[in-house]
Structure formats: C-alpha cells, structure tokens
Amino acid sequence: MDAKHDVLVIGAGCAGMRAAIEAFDAGADVAIISKIHPVRSHSGAAEGGINAALGNASEDDPEKHAFDTVKGSDYLGDQDAIEILCDEAPDDVYQLENWGAVFSRTDDGKIAQRPFGAAGEPRTAYAADITGHVLLQVLYEQLMKRDILVYDEWFAWKLVVDEDRCQGVIAWDLMNGGLKTVGAKTVILATGGAGRLYVGTTNAYACTGDGMTMALRAGVALKDMEMMQFHPTTLSPTGVLITEGCRGEGAYLLNSEGDRFLKRYAPNAMELASRDVISRAEQTEIDEGRGVDGSVLLDLRHLGAEKIIERLHGTRELAMTFALIDPIHDPIPVRPGAHYHMGGVDTDVWGKTSLEGLYAAGEVACVSVHGANRLGGNALMETITFGKRAGRHAAEWALANTTVTVPEGAVSDAERELRELLDRDEGERPWRIRDELATTMHENFGVFRREEQMQRQGEIVSRLRERYERVVVEDKGNVFNSDLTQALELGFLLELAECMVVSGLARKESRGAHARPYDYPERDDDNYMRHTLVTWEDGRPQLDWRDVTMTKWQPQERKY
Amino acid sequence: MPSEPTAAAASTNGALSPTMDVAVKIWRVDPETGERALKTYEVEAPEWVTLLDVLDIIKDRVDGTLAYRKSCRMMICGSCGMRMDGAAVLACKTRMADIVAAGHVPVISPMGNLPIVKDLVVDMGPFWSKMRAMKPWLQPGYEEPPEGKEYHVSQERMNVIHKEALCINCGCCVSECNSMESDPDFLGPAALAKGMRFVGDARDGADVERLEEYNSEHGIWDCTRCYFCNERCPKGVDPRDAIAKLGAESIKHGIDRDMGAKHAKWFVKSAETTGWLRETELVPKTQGVVSSIMQIKFAMGLARRGKVPPPFPPHVAADVKEARALRDIVQQQGREGALGHVQGERALSYIEHHTTAGNRHAPEITPGEEPVNRDVGERP
Ligand SMILES: Cc1cc2nc3c(=O)[nH]c(=O)nc-3n(C[C@H](O)[C@H](O)[C@H](O)COP(=O)(O)OP(=O)(O)OC[C@H]3O[C@@H](n4cnc5c(N)ncnc54)[C@H](O)[C@@H]3O)c2cc1C
Ligand code: SF4
Numbered sequence A: 001m002d003a004k005h006d007v008l009v010i011g012a013g014c015a016g017m018r019a020a021i022e023a024f025d026a027g028a029d030v031a032i033i034s035k036i037h038p039v040r041s042h043s044g045a046a047e048g049g050i051n052a053a054l055g056n057a058s059e060d061d062p063e064k065h066a067f068d069t070v071k072g073s074d075y076l077g078d079q080d081a082i083e084i085l086c087d088e089a090p091d092d093v094y095q096l097e098n099w100g101a102v103f104s105r106t107d108d109g110k111i112a113q114r115p116f117g118a119a120g121e122p123r124t125a126y127a128a129d130i131t132g133h134v135l136l137q138v139l140y141e142q143l144m145k146r147d148i149l150v151y152d153e154w155f156a157w158k159l160v161v162d163e164d165r166c167q168g169v170i171a172w173d174l175m176n177g178g179l180k181t182v183g184a185k186t187v188i189l190a191t192g193g194a195g196r197l198y199v200g201t202t203n204a205y206a207c208t209g210d211g212m213t214m215a216l217r218a219g220v221a222l223k224d225m226e227m228m229q230f231h232p233t234t235l236s237p238t239g240v241l242i243t244e245g246c247r248g249e250g251a252y253l254l255n256s257e258g259d260r261f262l263k264r265y266a267p268n269a270m271e272l273a274s275r276d277v278i279s280r281a282e283q284t285e286i287d288e289g290r291g292v293d294g295s296v297l298l299d300l301r302h303l304g305a306e307k308i309i310e311r312l313h314g315t316r317e318l319a320m321t322f323a324l325i326d327p328i329h330d331p332i333p334v335r336p337g338a339h340y341h342m343g344g345v346d347t348d349v350w351g352k353t354s355l356e357g358l359y360a361a362g363e364v365a366c367v368s369v370h371g372a373n374r375l376g377g378n379a380l381m382e383t384i385t386f387g388k389r390a391g392r393h394a395a396e397w398a399l400a401n402t403t404v405t406v407p408e409g410a411v412s413d414a415e416r417e418l419r420e421l422l423d424r425d426e427g428e429r430p431w432r433i434r435d436e437l438a439t440t441m442h443e444n445f446g447v448f449r450r451e452e453q454m455q456r457q458g459e460i461v462s463r464l465r466e467r468y469e470r471v472v473v474e475d476k477g478n479v480f481n482s483d484l485t486q487a488l489e490l491g492f493l494l495e496l497a498e499c500m501v502v503s504g505l506a507r508k509e510s511r512g513a514h515a516r517p518y519d520y521p522e523r524d525d526d527n528y529m530r531h532t533l534v535t536w537e538d539g540r541p542q543l544d545w546r547d548v549t550m551t552k553w554q555p556q557e558r559k560y
Numbered sequence B: 001m002p003s004e005p006t007a008a009a010a011s012t013n014g015a016l017s018p019t020m021d022v023a024v025k026i027w028r029v030d031p032e033t034g035e036r037a038l039k040t041y042e043v044e045a046p047e048w049v050t051l052l053d054v055l056d057i058i059k060d061r062v063d064g065t066l067a068y069r070k071s072c073r074m075m076i077c078g079s080c081g082m083r084m085d086g087a088a089v090l091a092c093k094t095r096m097a098d099i100v101a102a103g104h105v106p107v108i109s110p111m112g113n114l115p116i117v118k119d120l121v122v123d124m125g126p127f128w129s130k131m132r133a134m135k136p137w138l139q140p141g142y143e144e145p146p147e148g149k150e151y152h153v154s155q156e157r158m159n160v161i162h163k164e165a166l167c168i169n170c171g172c173c174v175s176e177c178n179s180m181e182s183d184p185d186f187l188g189p190a191a192l193a194k195g196m197r198f199v200g201d202a203r204d205g206a207d208v209e210r211l212e213e214y215n216s217e218h219g220i221w222d223c224t225r226c227y228f229c230n231e232r233c234p235k236g237v238d239p240r241d242a243i244a245k246l247g248a249e250s251i252k253h254g255i256d257r258d259m260g261a262k263h264a265k266w267f268v269k270s271a272e273t274t275g276w277l278r279e280t281e282l283v284p285k286t287q288g289v290v291s292s293i294m295q296i297k298f299a300m301g302l303a304r305r306g307k308v309p310p311p312f313p314p315h316v317a318a319d320v321k322e323a324r325a326l327r328d329i330v331q332q333q334g335r336e337g338a339l340g341h342v343q344g345e346r347a348l349s350y351i352e353h354h355t356t357a358g359n360r361h362a363p364e365i366t367p368g369e370e371p372v373n374r375d376v377g378e379r380p
C-alpha cells in the first residue's frame, strides 16, 4: 500500500471537492485522486446555473422546486431524494456564497436567479455565463485552505474489494508512471458523466464514465442507464454546447427548407419548448431528410449584429472558432448531442452503494433525483448537496471503523493485467474502436430508440468488446502516458454501452429521455414506474428492477 | 496518411466536411533523456479543426506517444496551454484554417517558464505553489452575512473582480512573463490576478494583509509592465491590469515602502511639478539616499555622456500645464477613461489624489465593465 486514508474521493469536480471538504470538516483524514487537476474538471463548463428555492427573484419554496423536479423527471425520480435535494439546496448555495462564490446579484445585492426550462419560478442562481467555473474555483479555494491532499493526475483504475468492503483504489500515476495503491476506509466515486459514448456530446474528453464501470466491476448495480439526456443545440460537428440563451433571445430553428419546423411540434412554445421536445423535433426533421448535413440551423441573423455582439458574444465566438461560422451572416448548424447521464451508480440518499465502504455522488451516481429527465440547473445542485451528504456519511463511517487491508493478490492481478496490455505489440490501436462506438451509439441509441436498432447496437458493442481484447498501446513509457489511460477509458465506455442497451431494450415505454415513438409511444405507469438496475455477472449484464419511491406526488401527464 | 475521412469529419451523420492538409512541427521532448527533436507531421483534417484536433489526429493515426493535456475542448478547463510559433495559446481555441490557407507550418512547443515533462506537457507545480502562496480563499472580514444567508453585495461592486474571476489557470500568461524569465520566484501574473480577485472582493477582510504580502520581494513591483500577459491571456483576464490595481490599492493604504511604489509616486510628482522626469532625483526618491550615493559614479558617467540633465538649476518644461492637464484626466476618468490612453496604470490615478484611506467597506476601486472575451488573434 502506497498510502492510507480514512476517506478517499475519486474525482475532483464539484461533487468530489464538496465531498472532500465535508469529510475533512467532519474530522476525517481525506485525500482526493483525480486524473486531471481539480479545476480542469468538466463541472467548470456548466454555464447556466444552479437551482435552489432562495426566493430572491419571486416567491418560491422547496416544495415548488420538488414538484417541478418530480414532474420534470417524468415521475421516475425518487421523491424522497428529490425532497432532500430541494430542502437542503438553499443552505448549500448560501454556503458556497459565503465561501466566496462570485454569484451575479439582484438589485438589492442578493444572489440573482433566472428562469430556466420547466421551472415554475426563476430559481436558477448563476454567475454570468460561468457558473460552473465559479463553483469549481471556490471549491478548489476551500480545498487549498484546508490543505487537503490531492493525488493530482492519478488515474483510478480498480476498486479494491476485500471482505465485501471497498478498501481502496489502484491507480496509475500519470506523471511518474506505475500503479499505486491507496487504501481507504471509505471510497467516494465522483468521476462525472460518460458523454464520450457519443460522437456528438457537450462533455469533455475526460467524461468517460470511469467510476460507473469501476463500481460495476466491483459488483454494484447501475441504475437507469438508458436515460441519457440530449441537448437540442450542440454545435455541429464538435458538440460544443450552444446556450439556450440564444433561443431565449429569439433565435429560430430552421430545417433545410428554411421552415420554422417547431410549428408542427410545439406550436405555442415554438423555440422555447422543453429540451426533449426540441431534440426530438430536430431528430425527426433530420431523419426525414429535412436536415442540413445531419443538422438543423439555429438562425440568429434577424436579431441583428448589435444584439448578437452584445448579448450572445460567447456563442458567436464559439461558432466562429469551432464551426468557422459568423452567426451575424450565417445560421449555426446544431443538432441534439449527448449532454447528461441521469443514470449511474445506484445509491441511497446518503450516496451509499450496496458495497460497504463505497459511495458515489454527482453525475456518476443515480440517487435518483433526475429520473428520466434532468432539469437544467439541477445537476450542479445535486453535486453539491449529495457530494456533501456522501462526504459526511463516509467520514462518519470511516471514523467509527478502523482497519484497512489491501490483499496482495489485488495488486499483483492489476500489475499482471497492465503488463499484458503494455506488452502487446500486435493488434489494433484503440481509436478506431472508440470512434465506431461513439458513431454507432449516436445512430442506434440516440434521441429515438427502435427495438431493432438497439438490438443491432448490442451486437456492435459485443464485437467492439472482442476487438478491444486485442488492443495495442503504442506508448510503452512511464511518463505522461495518455495513450495508456485513453485505452483504459475505452474499456470503461464499452461496458457502459452494453448496460445501456440492455436497460433500453427492457424499458418498453416512452419516458423522458427514453423515446420509442415507433413501438411504445406512451408512458406506461402501470409497468414501468420502476428503475432498471444492471449488474455484471460473468462478463455479461444482468437486469433487475426497483420501484420508484413516491411520497406526495402521483403521476400526471407531463405537458408544458 | 490514411485516406479515409477522420472520425471527426464523419461525425455529421455521414455528411463529410471538406478537408485540408495540415502540417505542424512539434518539439518532441523525451522525458527520460531530455533529448529534443523538432518533428514535422502532416495530416488530413476537416476544415474546422483546431490545433487540439490536429494533435488528436496525430496521436491517433501517426504517433500514439505524443503527449499533451486536454479535456474540455471548449476553452474553459485550461488544460491545453502550449506555444505556437513562440507565443502561448490554448490549443482548443486555435483554429487552423487560416494558418493552413496562409501556407504556414507552425512550430508547436511547450509553454515557457515552467519545467518541461514530456513533449507539450509542462510541470504546473510551480504555477500552483505560487497560486497557493496568495492564500487564495475568502477571509471573512468586515461584515457578517445576514443570519444563515448570503452577503449583500451590489453587482457593480462584484464587477470589480469580474475579469479576475474569469481566470482558468491555463498558464499562458506565466509562459510569456518577462519578469519571471529573469526571476523564477516572481509571483507572476496568474497568481497576482488571483490576489486581486480577493483584494477587490467586498466580502474579504484580509485585503491589507494581502497587500502587505504582495508588496514584498518577488511581488507586484517586480513586474516589468511588458503587457505580454494581457496580450496572451485567452480569457481577457488582463493580469497586468490586476497588478496595477494592486499597486493602486497598496499606495492607497499607505503601503509604499517598495521602490516600485516610491518610483511610481515620484514619477507623477516630478511630471506634475516640472513637466519633466527628473532622473537625478528619481533615484534617491525611489531607492533612498544611501543606495543612491553608491550609484553616483554610474550617474556621473551618464551625465558625462549627456544621458541625464544636470540637476541644477531645475528646469521646468515650457508646457508643464499640459502634463498637469494629463494628470487631471487620469484622475478624473481613471484607467478606463480617456479612450484608454492610460492603459492599465490606474495606480497613477490614486497617487497623491486619493490620500484618504476611504471607507473600508467600499474600497474605491472603480467597477469595471463586463469584459468581452478577447480573441488573441492566432498568428500564422
Ligand atoms: C456543457 C455543459 C453545461 C452544463 N450546464 C449545467 C448547468 O448550467 N447547470 C447544471 O446544473 N448542470 C449543468 N451541466 C451538468 C453538470 O455540469 C454536471 O453534471 C456536473 O458538473 C458533474 O459534476 P461531477 O462533479 O459529478 O463531475 P465532473 O465535474 O465531470 O468531475 C469528474 C472528476 O472525476 C475525475 N475522474 C474521472 N475519472 C477518473 C479516474 N478514472 N480516476 C481519477 N479521477 C477521475 C475527473 O478528473 C474530474 O475531476 C452541464 C454540463 C455540460 C457538459
Ligand atoms: S506585465 Fe508584468 S506580469 Fe505581465 S508578463 Fe509582463 S512582467 Fe509579467
């Protein structure tokens, strides 16, 4: 064992850092492992804001927030967890502000709040268009203040399980090379999402679902994996997010015929309809041949140069840099892109998994507060509130239990597996498998799901997994071997894809992000007010179900 | 080169973007031996690619051992700082079409002023330890937030630190910092901008202690004002301006023991009274009498060669009124005023004019406007 701690957090985005701070304040010896420096985490890319019923912009209360979230989740969210999130959110946001978060302000100097999709009140607290960045910075500041140890640029690869307890992590040290073993009484997974399963995604290169697969391999179930949210306006071809602010300012969505096609899908709300409605409308247009190179067009031109420069400067810069298009003169090609994974590691409301000593929080986890569809602004809030709760519980448990053992076998097995990979010289480099996975997931498990396409995708993923068995890492060196870590990431992604397909096939209804208009167009509350749970047995996914927890709210039709 | 389209090009659901042939030269650095080699790579890439995309294509198809950092590919995570033709850029912000069209083959190398680890990867350790030295966390001070709630601070007051809060810790400024090149211990632009982020924060109570620290050796006055940091920052943080603001705040709080502060003060005094910069007085006023006596020989040498005017009799510029009028403009309009003529040097506007320490609840920093992200203009 190279080191030992009470609590070891894997991942240093908003969830991981918030968990570490809480565990530290509870008196535990805590450390963080992160494959990229904490401030490089993808939480920093969040622009819009964070939801809490502060009531600074209107009369609001946590109950309204909870109702919006339950309804938004298409009734797949667990209502006990949602109530906790909404009740604790205001204090958690005040805490961030007191630590120094640079929030935007109301006229009377309070935290400003803006309206956001499907929220009954303006409750999204924000910091201009850099909310995630500001939160990441303030959490890192608090980390420095407490002098919390970060194993920076260590790539966590395997969980150590001994005597049915998670007792640590085996990681690859990117800077120096070599496997390192860190023992811990409790381990918190906070590794974020898995958007890299898709070729068009708003997610960073680091979002490869590592923690989900690590948990899966340790015998923990993944919940609601079919629920991947697509964002309707991601820039073609890179997938960089184009803010909803554009539509808020009055931008049009056009098809190849120059038609504002939303009049046929959402005649009242038009461009301001909810994310899933617009994503589906766009995909229908594209599928029916009215797209432009696999995209539709976001037209800002009628807003005029002045407004574009003044109000949508960031968007213009993104379009000019990444698509070589100036929205003053040309419409921006956009399409639905994978944005947020509602599914993830199955946890309870304290972030606890079924494996003793293992916790999960943030996008990697599925508590579940987002159910089948996440509301904008709720993901950041979840990282904070459930990061905090996981940190506290993990610390308390660790302080009450003393021993940590890492069996020799675990380390030597990992060493052997790694050697085998690095010693292989004949075979395929990973990138082609990675690209095929991402393109086919987009085609066959995207905005719409068809039975036969999902089945085909299952076969494709199996074949890709076979090819992955013979993958070759070209870089054999020790120092900053990103060729190796990228190969390991691909391994994580492949198993997740398989879990998603299995869950998707099993859910024979349309709910939230899981849209099956061709065979099961309706929501089926009698049979599917249930979470899918996938575990890994003998190299294959196994499916199970669990009923949704309800407290106050009976399902209604979800209409806006 | 593989002839099939790149995955990126194929990613628009089958439709192919037009491609181009891109060539770059990359300084490869072997981590074990430290050996360096400039290698040329040529790949086919879609027209919209950035430098980061090109590196990805090279790593996938040509040489898997190429090392560089990346994550967000949208100019927010700060991973991908490197040099192109000798100037720091974010690889993901640098689009290649214009460079290729100009027929240019850029040279890519790791950032400057930081130890090289491998290829384009530098050791950010020194960057972070300087950041840490700023004690970059809010130290609650003047007011308590209302019971269990947020501090009340106006948006205007928040805007003071808006630019500094944009910093993504990419290190591009540090890479180009002239002062750090000669003094590796200089705190440097990014850390000092972070310092300003707290000094300018109405909620922070440790501003005076902070200023004391930033005024010590390797601190704000060691900046050479070359403005390279402002020029290279991809996020419009303008670290040099932050340093100037720290200087202004220091002088306002009477922290002017540093030569740099004295120098700045005397500069203004001199220009204001005679319209000239009186070099012979500048040295003793800045460095003190003893130190200047030691430099007399040097000064006499300069005088002999006509490089400095004799101190007596003091001669006043014919148009001293003009100098004073200029000072008044600075005083009235601050740094942002007068068409930005006095770029960055807000320090001057405080000297001798704002002698009262001011209300500590509301430091007299003029709220800045919301900055726009400036394109630093990649050079072909
Ligand atoms: C473009 C964009 C905009 C968004 N806007 C909003 C918004 O406005 N409001 C909102 O509420 N939500 C928004 N979201 C969603 C939200 O930002 C994310 O869900 C959330 O930030 C995830 O935080 P996290 O802490 O769980 O993970 P991340 O911030 O992704 O952090 C993951 C961490 O895990 C580490 N890690 C991963 N794998 C390993 C490994 N194998 N070993 C070691 N470390 C590892 C990484 O280094 C990183 O530190 C947005 C998302 C995107 C992509
Ligand atoms: S202006 Fe100062 S801080 Fe900025 S690069 Fe030049 S010497 Fe460095």
Ligand code: SF4
Binding pocket: B166, B167, B168, B169, B170, B171, B172, B173, B174, B189, B190, B193, B232, B233, B234, B235, B236, B237, B238, B239
């Ligand atoms: S000030 Fe600018 S260049 Fe320097 S680290 Fe921050 S964002 Fe990068």
Ligand code: FES
Binding pocket: B069, B070, B071, B072, B073, B074, B075, B076, B077, B078, B079, B080, B081, B090, B091, B092, B093
């Ligand atoms: S990859 Fe994140 S800033 Fe370039």
